[in-house]
Amino acid sequence: MAPLGFWELAREGPFERDVLAFGDDKDARGVAVEMAEAAGMRGLHGGALVNSAAAETLPSVLLFLNRQYADGTGIRITGIPE
Numbered sequence: 001m002a003p004l005g006f007w008e009l010a011r012e013g014p015f016e017r018d019v020l021a022f023g024d025d026k027d028a029r030g031v032a033v034e035m036a037e038a039a040g041m042r043g044l045h046g047g048a049l050v051n052s053a054a055a056e057t058l059p060s061v062l063l064f065l066n067r068q069y070a071d072g073t074g075i076r077i078t079g080i081p082e
Contacts, residue, residue, distance in 0.1 A: 014040040014041065015039070015040050015041045015074070016074065016076060017041055017042075017074030017075055017076055018041065018042045018043070018044055018074075018075055018076055018077045019032070019033075019036035019041050019042070019043045019044070020044050020045075020046035020052075020055055020075075020077075021033050021036070021043060021044065021045055021046055022046040022047060022048065022049050022051050022052035022055065023048070023049050024048050024049050026045070029045050029046075030045075033045060042082070044077060044080070058075060062074070062075070
């Protein structure tokens with residue numbers, strides 16, 4: 001959902017952000033969730049592909065936040081048990 005900078009990838013995880021996996025195939029979403037978790041992030045099922053439209057606009061907001069405040073901003077979904 002949000003790009004990781006090379007400086008973040010160079011350090012050890014975990015990364016304090018969530019990855020939302022969208023798609024019409026639940027098993028494929030499961031693979032994406034597993035890949036996110038293997039990379040040190042929390043993977044979450046975001047539902048059908050149609051749900052991705054809202055999430056696709058967030059990277060531009062994160063880029064602005066990176067310029068305004070600090071590099072390395074990300075998204076964290078709250079209220080979901082770890």
